[in-house]
Amino acid sequence: AQRVTQPEKLLSVFKGAPVELKCNYSYSGSPELFWYVQYSRQRLQLLLRHISRESIKGFTADLNKGETSFHLKKPFAQEEDSAMYYCALSGNQGGSEKLVFGKGTKLTVNP
Amino acid sequence: GAGVSQSPRYKVAKRGQDVALRCDPISGHVSLFWYQQALGQGPEFLTYFQNEAQLDKSGLPSDRFFAERPEGSVSTLKIQRTQQEDSAVYLCASSPQGIRQFFGPGTRLTVL
Secondary structure, eight states: OOEEEOOOSEEEEETTSOEEEOOEEEOSSOOEEEEEEEOTTSOOEEEEEGGGTOOBTTBEEOOBTTTTBOOEEESSOOGGGOEEEEEEEEOOGGGOOOEEEOOOEEEEEEO | OOOOEEEOSEEEEOTTOOEEEEEEOOTTOOEEEEEEEOTTSOOEEEEEEETTEEEEOTTOOSTTEEEEOTTSSOEEEEESSOOGGGOEEEEEEEESSSSOOEEOOOEEEEEO
16 A cells, blocks of 8 residues: 655754654655655745755655655755655556645754 | 636535635646545645546545546535534645646635
């Protein structure tokens, strides 16, 4: 079964501190992993995907197949990073590109 | 260009009423998805269209839920005889052929 686990419902850090949002997944094949972000009163938007191996707004995420993890990291958090973060996977099973989401982590960056 | 739009943004229904939620995807996007997001949860998949064909409806929670996309563009999610447990934000997303999905603002449904 496909499953995404985000163990932290809430995460609070101070501005300038490193931040890591954890994500573990369960999938039998080779999934695509994503991080989506939802800022206050905005729609859900893609932050980054593992296949792109890019850094967006200073965030990076590395897919660790051995640990089935896709943790999101940023070395120096900013107040504007405060938002809900969702980890998601897509297995493209049966031709459906549906996303399976975790429950989300609310990140608060304090001044 | 315009993103995915959804209407209404908010809907209050009495238990037992039927509701219809509309999604206007980004022009030219082949794929369209509906998700349900309950309070404090992540979005959960409901159904998927490729053009007008509904290829996956495995996430629809009951036969009270019905979705259509007759001309391969606008989609409607209909919920019959609404129940309190149907209260949630309903998200629509569209995608060109490929993986990246663009989400709409959602419709918040409250069933009293």
